[in-house]
Amino acid sequence: xxxxxxxxxxxxxxxxxxxxxxxxxxxxxxxxxxxxxxxxxxxxxxxxxxxxxxxxxxxxxxxxxxxxxxxxxxxxxxxxxxxxxxxxxxxxxxxxxxxxxxxxxxxxxxxxxxxxxxxxxxxxxxxxxxxxxxxxxxxxxxxxxxxxxxxxxxxxxxxxxxxxxxxxxxxxxxxxxxxxxxxxxxxxxxxxxxxxxxxxxxxxxxxxxxxxxxxxxxxxxxxxxxxxxxxxxxxxxxxxxxxxxxxxxxx
Amino acid sequence: xxxxxxxxxxxxxxxxxxxxxxxxxxxxxxxxxxxxxxxxxxxxxxxxxxxxxxxxxxxxxxxxxxxxxxxxxxxxxxxxxxxxxxxxxxxxxxxxxxxxxxxxxxxxxxxxxxxxxxxxxxxxxxxxxxxxxxxxxxxxxxxxxxxxxxxxxxxxxxxxxxxxxxxxxxxxxxxxxxxxxxxxxxxxxxxxxxxxxxxxxxxxxxxxxxxxxxxxxxxxxxxxxxxxxxxxxxxxxxxxxxxxxxxxxxxxxxxxxxxxxxxxxxxxxxxxxxxxxx
Amino acid sequence: xxxxxxxxxxxxxxxxxxxxxxxxxxxxxxxxxxxxxxxxxxxxxxxxxxxxxxxxxxxxxxxxxxxxxxxxxxxxxxxxxxxxxxxxxxxxxxxxxxxxxxxxxxxxxxxxxxxxxxxxxxxxxxxxxxxxxxxxxxxxxxxxxxxxxxxxxxxxxxxxxxxxxxxxxxxxxxxxxxxxxxxxxxxxxxxxxxxxxxxxxxxxxxxxxxxxxxxxxxxxxxxxxxxxxxxxxxxxxxxxxxxxxxxxxxxxxxxxxxxxxxxxxxxxxxxxxxxxxxxxxxxxxxx
Numbered sequence: 001x002x003x004x005x006x007x008x009x010x011x012x013x014x015x016x017x018x019x020x021x022x023x024x025x026x027x028x029x030x031x032x033x034x035x036x037x038x039x040x041x042x043x044x045x046x047x048x049x050x051x052x053x054x055x056x057x058x059x060x061x062x063x064x065x066x067x068x069x070x071x072x073x074x075x076x077x078x079x080x081x082x083x084x085x086x087x088x089x090x091x092x093x094x095x096x097x098x099x100x101x102x103x104x105x106x107x108x109x110x111x112x113x114x115x116x117x118x119x120x121x122x123x124x125x126x127x128x129x130x131x132x133x134x135x136x137x138x139x140x141x142x143x144x145x146x147x148x149x150x151x152x153x154x155x156x157x158x159x160x161x162x163x164x165x166x167x168x169x170x171x172x173x174x175x176x177x178x179x180x181x182x183x184x185x186x187x188x189x190x191x192x193x194x195x196x197x198x199x200x201x202x203x204x205x206x207x208x209x210x211x212x213x214x215x216x217x218x219x220x221x222x223x224x225x226x227x228x229x230x231x232x233x234x235x236x237x238x239x240x241x242x243x244x245x246x247x248x249x250x251x
Numbered sequence: 252x253x254x255x256x257x258x259x260x261x262x263x264x265x266x267x268x269x270x271x272x273x274x275x276x277x278x279x280x281x282x283x284x285x286x287x288x289x290x291x292x293x294x295x296x297x298x299x300x301x302x303x304x305x306x307x308x309x310x311x312x313x314x315x316x317x318x319x320x321x322x323x324x325x326x327x328x329x330x331x332x333x334x335x336x337x338x339x340x341x342x343x344x345x346x347x348x349x350x351x352x353x354x355x356x357x358x359x360x361x362x363x364x365x366x367x368x369x370x371x372x373x374x375x376x377x378x379x380x381x382x383x384x385x386x387x388x389x390x391x392x393x394x395x396x397x398x399x400x401x402x403x404x405x406x407x408x409x410x411x412x413x414x415x416x417x418x419x420x421x422x423x424x425x426x427x428x429x430x431x432x433x434x435x436x437x438x439x440x441x442x443x444x445x446x447x448x449x450x451x452x453x454x455x456x457x458x459x460x461x462x463x464x465x466x467x468x469x470x471x472x473x474x475x476x477x478x479x480x481x482x483x484x485x486x487x488x489x490x491x492x493x494x495x496x497x498x499x500x501x502x503x504x505x506x507x508x509x510x511x512x513x514x515x516x517x518x519x520x521x522x523x524x525x526x527x528x529x
Numbered sequence: 530x531x532x533x534x535x536x537x538x539x540x541x542x543x544x545x546x547x548x549x550x551x552x553x554x555x556x557x558x559x560x561x562x563x564x565x566x567x568x569x570x571x572x573x574x575x576x577x578x579x580x581x582x583x584x585x586x587x588x589x590x591x592x593x594x595x596x597x598x599x600x601x602x603x604x605x606x607x608x609x610x611x612x613x614x615x616x617x618x619x620x621x622x623x624x625x626x627x628x629x630x631x632x633x634x635x636x637x638x639x640x641x642x643x644x645x646x647x648x649x650x651x652x653x654x655x656x657x658x659x660x661x662x663x664x665x666x667x668x669x670x671x672x673x674x675x676x677x678x679x680x681x682x683x684x685x686x687x688x689x690x691x692x693x694x695x696x697x698x699x700x701x702x703x704x705x706x707x708x709x710x711x712x713x714x715x716x717x718x719x720x721x722x723x724x725x726x727x728x729x730x731x732x733x734x735x736x737x738x739x740x741x742x743x744x745x746x747x748x749x750x751x752x753x754x755x756x757x758x759x760x761x762x763x764x765x766x767x768x769x770x771x772x773x774x775x776x777x778x779x780x781x782x783x784x785x786x787x788x789x790x791x792x793x794x795x796x797x798x799x800x801x802x803x804x805x806x807x808x809x810x811x812x813x814x815x816x
Binding site: 328332333334335340342343346347350351353457458461468472500504506507508509511515 | 618631639794798799802809
């Protein structure tokens with residue numbers, strides 16, 4: 001399996017606090033990687049390093065063989081990354097459908113001149129509707145985010161990320177805030193996408209679903225890599241059990 | 252009749268000016284408190300060229316280019332600051348502009364430029380020309396609003412960070428909004444200079460910037476028809492009711508406050524709300 | 530000698546800026562509102578100062594009346610103008626505030642006339658010899674002493690008293706503060722009262738310095754104070770104080786050395802823009 005994303009010795013400090021320390025991690029094409037760790041482990045920070053929202057003090061991010069460390073966010077997204085954020089950020093002035101349509105229109109929005117000369121939205125609308133159906137919120141396509149509960153918005157985040165047709169999909173706790181049935185069905189969708197060849201990095205606290213669908217796990221604690229390997233081996237690792245499961249047995 | 256022509260010309264210039272700000276603040280969501288500076292840059296450029304013997308029509312393009320170029324510089328600066336910081340930075344640009352112009356003898360200093368040559372179009376011709384330009388730009392705005400560019404601007408106005416994370420090159424779009432909005436303000440300024448045939452730094456100060464912002468906000472920020480209507484109405488209100496002239500500024504202030512306090516969506520928002528109720 | 534004189538003049542101007550900008554930065558820290566209409570209270574303070582002094586002959590009484598009245602008016606502004614629009618996007622209160630300010634200037638003009646008022650007997654017009662040939666007007670000394678004293682007392686109160694601690698906690702994090710039983714609403718009123726009273730005191734002092742109050746005396750300070758709090762890093766009290774004094778001094782030198790090129794206001798805003806380009810979060814703001 002060839003490497004899709006290569007995180008090399010990344011360190012991030014906020015003021016005096018080290019959020020991520022010398023982390024290296026590789027994700028291959030078609031890989032579904034579960035990324036777990038206790039609260040404050042620096043998971044979201046590492047995700048933000050990948051998308052460019054946080055610039056690391058040291059280290060590099062190589063994507064599809066190119067060092068993208070200095071690229072702005074939008075360029076990384078156009079290059080094939082997509083992020084569904086943990087804290088939902090819908091565009092409130094748009095309906096769910098429009099939120100996804102805009103995202104699906106990457107070919108038109110990348111260049112302002114193309115955008116100025118383009119009018120039709122039918123193709124993007126069809127793509128967006130289909131995505132909303134797949135994530136199970138098609139019925140609310142014409143509603144506005146402000147009127148909908150968190151569960152819908154979490155799935156909107158995922159739909160919007162998928163609409164970008166990414167090479168690597170970054171999901172930051174997509175299941176949080178969903179009830180068990182919703183979480184299961186979204187996890188099923190993630191597994192299905194992965195089976196179809198979509199590379200995915202999944203940060204999740206819902207250990208039950210992560211271990212159910214992710215063949216490989218990566219564990220981070222206190223900003224450091226703790227374990228990385230096949231799910232069953234990682235979960236059997238005493239260090240992981242101590243650092244993570246010991247604290248959160250209930251999960 | 253001459254009076255009505257003056258009135259309509261004033262209206263047309265104000266509509267063009269207000270729509271140019273609406274492109275930046277309404278479409279792209281970047282509040283500017285110094286828009287009169289670009290109006291002024293265009294007015295001075297056009298007036299100086301006309302005094303040097305250039306025919307009126309040929310002064311408008313440089314007026315737009317000079318204003319747009321300054322606008323682009325301000326745009327680059329604006330990329331570094333946001334929201335409240337941006338509002339104050341643009342306000343600073345406005346003060347900087349008149350502060351600089353005041354001290355330049357070439358530009359007439361405090362006294363400004365007078366006896367700007369006639370356009371040669373005649374009063375009616377000039378009026379029709381100004382109205383034509385306003386209509387043309389309004390049409391362009393409507394087109395943009397419906398295009399993917401307008402879609403993107405809505406998203407940037409809503410949330411810049413989210414727009415960026417779905418792959419939109421936000422800075423590029425913002426710069427384009429600044430360039431277009433300020434260039435058109437420059438053209439409007441060129442029209443203004445040739446309409447009143449006398450300009451001075453005070454015509455482009457903070458009060459003017461707030462006045463044009465008032466037009467945009469009273470009309471309903473982002474709404475093309477609302478802004479055009481508010482600009483036409485507010486620009487001639489003081490001319491229409493001469494007795495009101497004394498209260499003109501009080502009226503502007505009160506209107507701004509009342510609109511924000513009771514209907515932040517402006518007239519367009521008010522109309523939408525009334526429709527929703529009935 | 531010229532340098533020293535320019536420097537002292539800068540400090541005097543800077544003290545006035547500090548008194549005005551403090552209230553503005555307090556309001557911003559608490560409510561995220563750019564309270565342009567704040568300068569209307571500065572003007573009102575100036576008028577009250579002149580009117581009460583002329584009626585009673587006591588500048589101290591005038592100062593007290595101006596501060597209390599403006600403090601109360603400030604609380605009223607919060608209650609009736611800002612509180613209802615607190616949840617709106619930031620441009621809404623900003624524009625509302627600009628509207629209020631413009632309208633208030635016109636009101637002053639209508640009520641007190643366009644030409645302004647002066648003291649019947651200009652107070653503190655004597656000179657104070659400092660050292661050598663260097664002397665200042667009594668009024669100028671008063672400005673420096675009084676503003677330093679008021680700011681020092683305020684700082685001490687905010688560090689040492691229960692109310693001060695509650696206020697600082699609320700500025701730092703309103704939610705946590707309210708979970709500790711602090712009455713946020715009270716803190717907001719207090720904030721507006723103190724900020725407005727300080728602006729009023731600045732108005733009285735400026736009226737003494739210039740022996741003139743006029744309807745538009747608030748415009749320049751109003752916009753300048755915005756520049757100052759942005760320079761200071763929006764909501765940062767030490768940043769605001771530093772920026773006030775820095776701006777006062779820079780203007781004072783700038784008008785001598787760059788005056789043919791740009792006017793005093795332009796110097797202030799050129800400085801603002803330069804600083805923001807280098808530090809978009811302001812001098813002492815957090816990134």
